[in-house]
Amino acid sequence: SLPLSLSFSFSFSLSFCLQAFGQSFLQPDINVFRHNLQTMEEVNAKCKLYEKDLFRQMMLPQFLGVFLQVLIHKSHDLLADEISLAIYNMAAVDFALFFSQLLPQFVISAVELTDEQKQQLAGNFQQEKDLPSFSRNMKRFLGDLRYFHIVNRCLPAGSVKL
Secondary structure (H helix, E strand, C coil): CCCHHHHHHHHHHHHHHHHHHHHHCCCCCHHHHHHHHHHHHHHHHHHCHHHCHHHHHHHHHHHHHHHHHHHHHCCCHHHHHHHHHHHHHHHHCCHHHHHHHHHHHHHHHCCCCCHHHHHHHHHHCCCCCCHHHHHHHHHHHHHHHHHHHHHHHHCCCCCCCC
16 A cells, blocks of 8 residues: 555646546547547556546546537547447446436536436436447437437527526
């Protein structure tokens, strides 16, 4: 076991590095995004990054949020399969947490959706844990969310209460 001061220093450094890493996913350069996503997945494969308490408690919601937004807006559509796999790998660490807290928090925070649409999105995501089913459900979820955004934008102003 590490001494408390060294452990704190390591945790602070890891947190800082992950935050900096996370910022790179907000950049428009798809090559940087691809490289950093691959690196993050490699670190997870070797060191079980997604299982670390620091990652799960502080960084997981942020990374999931960024990756889901990228998929929703199709800003890096060429990497959709790789991003979906990363989301799956993060969720697989604790599916119960993903389905009961993380996904509902993301849906609740979604703008331009009615409460009814948010409930429908959260309720329609099947809690299947194998990769093909999870990926299929993720694609349906993202498609439904995009559809709701389009419908709500096309309706006359004031006709949808957000």
